[in-house]
Amino acid sequence: MLSCYSSSVAMEILSRSLSETIESVALVHPTFDNIADLLRGNGLKLVPLAEDPLHGDDLDVSLLKSVGCVFLTTPNNPTGKVVSRERLTRLAEQCAEHGVILALDTSFRGFDTRAHYDHYEVLNASGVRWVVIEDTGKLWPTLDLKVGMLVHSENLALPVEKIYSDILLGVSPLILAMVRRFSEDAAAGGLEDLHRFIAANRAMVRAELAGLPGVTVPDPDSRASVERVAIDDLTGTQVWAKLREHNVYALPCRPFHWANPSEGDHTLRLALARSTDPLAQSVRALRHVLKQR
Numbered sequence: 001m002l003s004c005y006s007s008s009v010a011m012e013i014l015s016r017s018l019s020e021t022i023e024s025v026a027l028v029h030p031t032f033d034n035i036a037d038l039l040r041g042n043g044l045k046l047v048p049l050a051e052d053p054l055h056g057d058d059l060d061v062s063l064l065k066s067v068g069c070v071f072l073t074t075p076n077n078p079t080g081k082v083v084s085r086e087r088l089t090r091l092a093e094q095c096a097e098h099g100v101i102l103a104l105d106t107s108f109r110g111f112d113t114r115a116h117y118d119h120y121e122v123l124n125a126s127g128v129r130w131v132v133i134e135d136t137g138k139l140w141p142t143l144d145l146k147v148g149m150l151v152h153s154e155n156l157a158l159p160v161e162k163i164y165s166d167i168l169l170g171v172s173p174l175i176l177a178m179v180r181r182f183s184e185d186a187a188a189g190g191l192e193d194l195h196r197f198i199a200a201n202r203a204m205v206r207a208e209l210a211g212l213p214g215v216t217v218p219d220p221d222s223r224a225s226v227e228r229v230a231i232d233d234l235t236g237t238q239v240w241a242k243l244r245e246h247n248v249y250a251l252p253c254r255p256f257h258w259a260n261p262s263e264g265d266h267t268l269r270l271a272l273a274r275s276t277d278p279l280a281q282s283v284r285a286l287r288h289v290l291k292q293r
């Protein structure tokens with residue numbers, strides 16, 4: 001396990017390592033855009049892996065033969081979808097069978113108890129070459145003090161240690177001590193508090209936006225600290241521009257659809273890990289903007 005300044009640094013180390021031995025990566029679509037950026041920035045070719053089929057059937061054998069790595073974000077940002085134990089077991093078996101590396105970004109895992117099974121047990125049992133990027137920065141985003149962890153199987157056979165030591169020596173002990181205290185607090189009930197807090201903010205957002213024609217939430221089951229809002233007749237970028245007039249900043253979803261940005265045209269993503277009062281004011285501004293259509 002290699003502790004990094006952030007999960008993006010862990011991702012950069014993984015991307016550089018992958019580019020030394022493979023050419024193509026199958027990456028879940030949509031997902032957080034800097035994952036695609038860092039893989040592409042290191043010369044890797046990306047193949048989109050549509051999210052819904054990923055949760056159902058086996059991966060296509062021709063796809064597995066054409067890539068060196070399958071990369072999944074679970075729970076995913078922005079959809080909140082979680083790869084279940086059963087699905088991970090099968091995906092790992094398939095990747096092992098075809099000699100494909102299985103990489104996971106689990107930065108949002110803390111928010112969703114459905115993702116609290118032992119991923120390492122499943123991955124190790126399969127014999128697959130695996131990498132997991134863990135993150136404390138989404139759970140405890142305090143002043144950007146965070147740790148991204150690059151965890152890998154003994155059989156990975158990529159130069160991650162060498163590239164890690166090219167970039168850093170280690171994370172500040174001050175940050176590690178803080179993360180340790182946050183973890184102890186989480187274990188003593190803080191995590192459940194956080195889940196209740198996010199669920200209450202999500203319920204508030206949904207209640208404020210309820211009844212607006214053509215406005216829906218595409219991820220009804222999500223427990224991640226983000227919520228997508230779909231608007232039929234305005235683009236996310238148009239809503240973003242109108243919201244700025246109210247000093248409210250929300251994220252248009254185009255970049256998450258890294259292979260086909262127009263698929264994200266009509267969605268906007270709100271961050272839920274915010275103090276409830278300012279979030280409620282922001283959502284009221286959003287309601288106002290959407291009512292004026």
Ligand SMILES: Cc1ncc(COP(=O)(O)O)c(C=O)c1O
Nearest residue numbers: 006007008032073077105107137
């Ligand atoms: C799934 C996922 N992975 C990685 C990152 C990158 O995190 P950081 O900016 O802390 O490096 C993000 C940021 O939002 C993310 O959503």
